[in-house]
Amino acid sequence: MRVATVDGLVTLFYDGSEELYNDELHWEWVADETKYYFHLYDDYDDGWEEWEMSNECREYVRERLSWEQVIIEDGVTEIPRDTFTCCTNIKRVIMANTVIRIEDAAFNYCRCLTYIKLSINIEVIGECAFYGCGLVNVFISPTCKIIKKEAFRANPDLAIFHIHPNVQLGNQLLSGTKLIKDSHFKLDEDHYDDEEVHNWIKNINNDEKYSLHRGVARFNLSSKSSRRLL
Numbered sequence: 587m588r589v590a591t592v593d594g595l596v597t598l599f600y601d602g603s604e605e606l607y608n609d610e611l612h613w614e615w616v617a618d619e620t621k622y623y624f625h626l627y628d629d630y631d632d633g634w635e636e637w638e639m640s641n642e643c644r645e646y647v648r649e650r651l652s653w654e655q656v657i658i659e660d661g662v663t664e665i666p667r668d669t670f671t672c673c674t675n676i677k678r679v680i681m682a683n684t685v686i687r688i689e690d691a692a693f694n695y696c697r698c699l700t701y702i703k704l705s706i707n708i709e710v711i712g713e714c715a716f717y718g719c720g721l722v723n724v725f726i727s728p729t730c731k732i733i734k735k736e737a738f739r740a741n742p743d744l745a746i747f748h749i750h751p752n753v754q755l756g757n758q759l760l761s762g763t764k765l766i767k768d769s770h771f772k773l774d775e776d777h778y779d780d781e782e783v784h785n786w787i788k789n790i791n792n793d794e795k796y797s798l799h800r801g802v803a804r805f806n807l808s809s810k811s812s813r814r815l816l
Contacts (some may be wrong), residue, residue, distance in 0.1 A: 595654040595677065600662065600669075603612060607668040611646040614639055651675050658682050658705075665711070674698060681705045688715045690734070695719075711737050713756065723747065733759060751788040756795045 588599050600606075617639075635644060650673045658665065658681040665685065668690060670676060671694040678701045679693065684701075685705035690712035700721040706727045713734040716724075723746035730749065735756030736737060738744060744763040758767045771783055 589653075592655060596652055597655040598653045599657050599730055601659045602662045602664075605666070607666070607671065608646060609668075611670070612642045612644045612668075615647050624668055642764045644667065656663055656680070658685055663687065665689060667691055668694070670696060672696075677701065679703070683707050686710070688712055691717065691720060713737065714739070716741065722746070726750075726753070734760070735759065738763065747787065748791045750790060757786060778807060790813075
């Protein structure tokens with residue numbers, strides 16, 4: 587793997603040859619939960635190096651926070667669990683079309699991540715794979731068979747989500763997103779597993795009665811009611 591500056595972004599070229607996530611060092615980093623959650627949610631980057639941790643942990647965290655873009659290279663078929671979890675400065679991810687699996691929490695809490703180009707051959711997206719990111723739109727290939735629970739949860743600005751209607755969806759997939767908040771469903775945001783919601787998510791771009799018309803700021807919720815997508 588190598589790191590270079592591309593389009594002004596510190597870019598990691600990921601070839602799968604090294605395991606990037608270290609569970610022991612990660613938990614050393616998050617030992618002070620109060621400071622850690624400030625870091626995740628409140629741009630609390632300044633001063634983290636003053637936290638109590640080993641030099642090894644400090645170097646581990648410094649490296650992970652340095653990445654601003656990730657390019658998954660050709661030949662990589664799987665992004666392992668937690669690989670980029672809490673890499674809070676990653677803004678863009680571009681995947682080679684050899685990738686077929688994104689495992690659980692692979693990009694969990696990458697809060698600055700606003701753009702992903704997924705593999706056109708993706709088959710499985712794991713639980714919490716993109717939980718707590720900053721995605722605005724997501725386009726997933728018809729090859730995808732399973733998107734596990736909470737995979738895109740807590741992406742507050744996510745307004746466009748395009749999938750094939752035959753994909754299997756996990757619960758709370760889009761909880762805490764603009765798309766769900768602007769829908770006609772009256773949901774407990776922290777819990778839903780309703781079949782009607784899943785049917786709506788699957789068909790939002792595939793059936794006229796659910797249609798989201800890109801380029802037109804109107805979203806037809808039903809034949810009798812509609813609201814403007816803000």
